[in-house]
Amino acid sequence: MISEIKLKSQVCEIGKRIYEKGFVASNDGNISVRIDEDTFLVTPTGVSKGFMTPEMLIKVDGDGNLLEGERKPTSEIKMHLRVYKERPEIKSVVHVHPPYATAFAIAGVPLDQATMPESIVTLGTIPIAEYGTPSTDELASAISPFILNHNGALLENHGALTWGENLDQAYFLMESLEFCAKVNWIARQMNGDRELNTTNVDRLLEIKRHLGKESASPSGVQTASNAHAEKITPPLERSLTAKDIDLIVEKVTQAVVKLLK
Numbered sequence: 105m106i107s108e109i110k111l112k113s114q115v116c117e118i119g120k121r122i123y124e125k126g127f128v129a130s131n132d133g134n135i136s137v138r139i140d141e142d143t144f145l146v147t148p149t150g151v152s153k154g155f156m157t158p159e160m161l162i163k164v165d166g167d168g169n170l171l172e173g174e175r176k177p178t179s180e181i182k183m184h185l186r187v188y189k190e191r192p193e194i195k196s197v198v199h200v201h202p203p204y205a206t207a208f209a210i211a212g213v214p215l216d217q218a219t220m221p222e223s224i225v226t227l228g229t230i231p232i233a234e235y236g237t238p239s240t241d242e243l244a245s246a247i248s249p250f251i252l253n254h255n256g257a258l259l260e261n262h263g264a265l266t267w268g269e270n271l272d273q274a275y276f277l278m279e280s281l282e283f284c285a286k287v288n289w290i291a292r293q294m295n296g297d298r299e300l301n302t303t304n305v306d307r308l309l310e311i312k313r314h315l316g317k318e319s320a321s322p323s324g325v326q327t328a329s330n331a332h333a334e335k336i337t338p339p340l341e342r343s344l345t346a347k348d349i350d351l352i353v354e355k356v357t358q359a360v361v362k363l364l365k
């Protein structure tokens with residue numbers, strides 16, 4: 105088991121990373137770690153996560169009562185504690201405002217497209233939790249429906265939250281989440297955020313099952329190249345590509361020829 109001193113220095117290290125990566129500005133963001141069943145280390149409010157020192161961290165219980173520390177805990181503590189309450193195996197929660205993911209959260213676009221193998225296997229589908237006033241029970245209730253089957257969620261008009269079985273995992277999921285949002289955004293500018301088809305996604309989901317990962321994943325799109333595809337289902341919210349149009353023309357032509365026979 106990792107000592108509390110080591111755990112505190114790891115939280116400060118991750119704080120530095122989220123600040124240096126531009127996942128937060130100023131004093132934004134918060135990190136928490138479970139020490140035991142009902143004891144948690146949380147970051148303080150009003151302090152830049154890039155400049156935290158171990159003695160600034162605060163210890164609280166599962167109801168948010170202060171157990172140790174000089175400072176006030178993060179105002180977002182309810183959101184963190186809700187995740188721990190609903191998933192006893194979860195050991196760490198990270199909340200930040202990374203620019204691309206936050207833009208998706210503002211636009212109301214979830215990260216649910218099967219665009220990259222790594223995001224399907226590791227990250228899974230990232231839904232959007234309905235807007236809730238920061239620091240209130242509203243926000244904790246908004247994420248509640250997604251805690252069991254996801255690794256994180258976008259917070260509508262606010263930012264992103266990830267949770268994991270240790271601090272590194274929660275942080276790396278956030279890196280993956282922001283990377284996925286960034287790449288999808290760039291691909292959209294090229295009108296090319298094409299999704300993998302269901303056959304390829306099924307193969308990835310098989311790998312995911314072998315790795316013991318259970319979170320929800322995008323299902324991919326059905327295309328004519330799928331062995332049993334009956335219709336083309338282009339993803340919503342994007343224009344048809346030239347390939348999509350060719351496939352539609354081909355299908356329509358086949359149907360007309362059949363009628364004329």
Ligand SMILES: [Zn+2]
Binds near residue numbers: 133238262
């Ligand atoms: Zn926030």
